[in-house]
Amino acid sequence: MTAIRSVVLGCGSYLPQRVLTNSELATKVDTSDEWIVQRTGIRQRHIAAEGEFTSHLAIHAANAALAHAGIDAQSIDLIVVATSTPDHTFPATAVAVQNGLGIHHGAAFDLQAVCSGFVFALATADNFLRSGAFKRALVIGAETFSRILDWTDRSTCVLFGDGAGAVVLEAQEQPGTPLDRGILTTHLRSDGRHQSKLYVDGGPSSTRTVGHLRMEGREVFKHAVGMITDVIVDAFNASGTNANDIKWFVPHQANKRIIDASAHKLHIAPEKVVLTVDRHGNTSAASIPLALSVAVADGRIKSGDLVLLEAMGGGFTWGSALVRW
CATH class of the missing domain: 3.40.47.10 (Thiolase/Chalcone synthase)
Incomplete structure (x- = not known):
């Protein structure tokens, strides 16, 4: 089908x-x-x-x-x-x-x-x-x-x-199989109980100002790895794949320690992880497509490769996408 x-x-x-x-x-x-x-x-x-x-x-x-x-x-x-x-x-x-x-x-x-x-x-x-x-x-x-x-x-x-x-x-x-090209599965989550851990202290309705970014770094780090792995396991279950099938892991580029811990917990080999945080810092919603662009341009990501994307952000929000390039 x-x-x-x-x-x-x-x-x-x-x-x-x-x-x-x-x-x-x-x-x-x-x-x-x-x-x-x-x-x-x-x-x-x-x-x-x-x-x-x-x-x-x-x-x-x-x-x-x-x-x-x-x-x-x-x-x-x-x-x-x-x-x-x-x-x-x-x-x-x-x-x-x-x-x-x-x-x-x-x-x-x-x-x-x-x-x-x-x-x-x-x-x-x-x-x-x-x-x-x-x-x-x-x-x-x-x-x-x-x-x-x-x-x-x-x-x-x-x-x-x-x-x-x-x-x-x-x-x-x-064809309708896990070998299809394109987006195979996506999983999205949010939990507003954590909004005070990463937020901007301004807005048109609340303060009539733009505000500044505020973050409880340790709290964000504490939640990040568990939340990230949650939606990745969902992606594996939904697609019938596992960490061994992944050619490239392109995570949100927030912190190398979070990325390393997530890959380790999921049994994804370090050589499969695309890292650009050292050059770009955390560019929020831009970080994954920036990293994808780097890995495509340098020849790492090729047609047919299974690519795993994941991110976590303020809200908290988090999600994964599994894409066959």
Whole structure:
């Protein structure tokens, strides 16, 4: 029995030119390169320029993904932008991206699930494509987290960076087996009891301000590994696969210690893990598509590879996606 799958046609990314190293940060707050690397694995991050918005980053990444896929922007009829740092309260950053790409048909909207945003957006687009409502989608994760950081708070300002990544999905008929190309399964979770552990202390309804990111780092770390493995086990059970079948594990790039612990708990070999946190920092919803783009560009991820994606973010939200490239 055949099945409609959302197949990845191409991916792309964009990073702002400005690179902020740990050593430079150490001149601004009480920290050091050694302290940051030991606790997070981060060595540098990219920072958007003045006047460079989330939509600008997203458009660059989208154009790169379209070029990689070898298709025209006019064939896209759905755009989903995952972001927690939109250009404006409204309209959606996605419509700015749509307009910037010269697309004036179909639908475009934002999705907010913080660091899990790309996985949530991927699952949303997948459901629309499989339903037949749309044919081709751009799924983008784009963030300018530098705009919501308290640069005097060393516990948070050293962690985050700016960037964008995108994938092009197309609805295709596949044989209906675990060997199909495309998104095989997605699993999404949230639990609002934990919202105070990772949040922004502002908003149009509550404070009428943008606010700054606040985090209880130890609490986030404590919950992360268990929550991540939960949705990955669900993905394995739903698809009839296991850790040995995974060619590449592309986790949300938040903290190398969390990534290492998760891979160890799931019995995923270290050489299968794609790591970019050292170069990008935590780019929230952009981190997974940025990592995907790196691994595709350097030849690691190839057609037919089984790729496991996972993320956890504020809310808490968390999710997984299993994709045959």
